[in-house]
Amino acid sequence: MKYTIMVNEGPYQHQSADTALQFTRAALEKGHEIFRVFFYHDGVNNGTRLSVPPADDRLIQKSWSELAEKHGLDLVICIAAAQRRGLMDADEAKRQGLDANNIAPGFRISGLGQLVEGGIQSDRLVVFGD
Amino acid sequence: MAMLHIVNKSPFERVAFDSCLAHASAGDSILMIEDAVVGAVDGSSFSGKVKAAMSDKTVYVLGADLAARGLEGKAMDGIVSVDYAGFVDLTANNDTTQSWL
Numbered sequence: 001m002k003y004t005i006m007v008n009e010g011p012y013q014h015q016s017a018d019t020a021l022q023f024t025r026a027a028l029e030k031g032h033e034i035f036r037v038f039f040y041h042d043g044v045n046n047g048t049r050l051s052v053p054p055a056d057d058r059l060i061q062k063s064w065s066e067l068a069e070k071h072g073l074d075l076v077i078c079i080a081a082a083q084r085r086g087l088m089d090a091d092e093a094k095r096q097g098l099d100a101n102n103i104a105p106g107f108r109i110s111g112l113g114q115l116v117e118g119g120i121q122s123d124r125l126v127v128f129g130d
Numbered sequence: 131m132a133m134l135h136i137v138n139k140s141p142f143e144r145v146a147f148d149s150c151l152a153h154a155s156a157g158d159s160i161l162m163i164e165d166a167v168v169g170a171v172d173g174s175s176f177s178g179k180v181k182a183a184m185s186d187k188t189v190y191v192l193g194a195d196l197a198a199r200g201l202e203g204k205a206m207d208g209i210v211s212v213d214y215a216g217f218v219d220l221t222a223n224n225d226t227t228q229s230w231l
Contacts, residue, residue: 001222008231015164015195016138026214032222124221126136127229 002033004118008129010042011060012053017046020128021063028071036074036118037064039107043129044082047075049104061104068106075107076114132157134224138164138231141176146230151179156186161212161220163192170196170205177206184208192217 005024009016024034039046051061068075077087086102089109093101103109119125135154141147147169154160160183162169169176170191183189193211196202205211212220221227 003221019138019163022214023217027218030215030218032218124227126221126227127231128138129229129231 001124002035002122003027004035004115004122004125005037006115006118006125006127006129007037007039007043007046008041008127010045011051013042013045014130016128016130017043017060018058021060021067023126023128024067024073028067034071034073035122036076036114038076038078038115038118040078040081040112040115041129042081042085044077044085044087047077047082047087047104047107048102050102065104065106073106077103077107077109078115079109079111082109131225132159132223134158134220134227135160136227136229137162137166137169138229140165141169141179142174147176148179150228150230151183154183154187159188159190159220159224161190161192161217163195163217167191167196167199167201170209171201172204172206180209181206190216190220 005020007020011017046061046064048061064075067073088098088101089103090101092109135150137147137150139146147166169180190210190212191205193213
C-alpha cells in the first residue's frame with residue numbers, strides 16, 4: 001500500500017516526530033511504499049542538520065536523513081513554514097540574502113501542493129502532530 | 131467505510147478523545163497512542179466512556195507507549211495492544227484514518 005506521512009510537530013517537542021519515524025520504519029519493514037513525508041508547521045524543524053542533541057539522546061533529524069538515504073524517501077518541507085522558522089536550503093538562503101543554510105541531507109523545500117499530491121497519489125495519508 | 135481514529139492526547143488534558151468518541155461510528159477502530167494511552171486504564175473518570183465505546187467499536191492501544199508510562203498490563207479488558215507493525219496494519223485495514231490532534 002502507498003502512504004503519505006504528514007508531520008506537524010517538531011523533534012524533541014513532544015512525541016509525534018518519534019511516532020512518525022517509528023511508523024514510517026514499520027511501514028517500510030512491512031513492504032509498504034512511502035510516497036512522501038511532508039513536514040508542516042513546527043514539523044519543519046525535523047529537517048535541520050545543525051541539531052546537536054546530548055550524546056545519550058536519540059538523533060531524530062539524522063534518523064530521517066538516514067531513512068531517506070536507505071529507502072529513497074521524498075522528505076518535503078513546507079516553504080512558508082520553513083521560512084518563518086529559519087529553515088533554509090542553499091537556494092533559498094541565497095534568494096533571501098542570508099549567510100547560511102541548514103537543511104539536512106535527504107530533505108527538500110517545496111509547497112503545500114506536494115501534500116495535496118501526496119494525498120491524491122497515496123492510498124493512505126497518516127497525520128502525526130500536536 | 132471503516133475508519134481508524136488515532137488519538138494522541140490524554141483525555142485529562144484535551145477534549146480530542148471526547149470528540150473522537152462523539153464522532154466515531156459503529157464498526158470503527160480507535161487507537162490510543164502517546165499520552166492518550168492513559169485513557170486505557172480502568173477506574174478513571176474517563177474509563178466508562180471507553181468501555182461504552184467498546185460496545186460497537188474496537189479499541190486498541192500502542193503497547194510501547196503504555197509501557198513507557200509504567201502502565202503495562204493496566205489496560206482495561208477488551209482493549210487490544212498493538213506494536214508499530216500492528217499500527218501500520220490498522221491503517222491499511224481501515225479505509226481511512228483520522229488523527230484527533
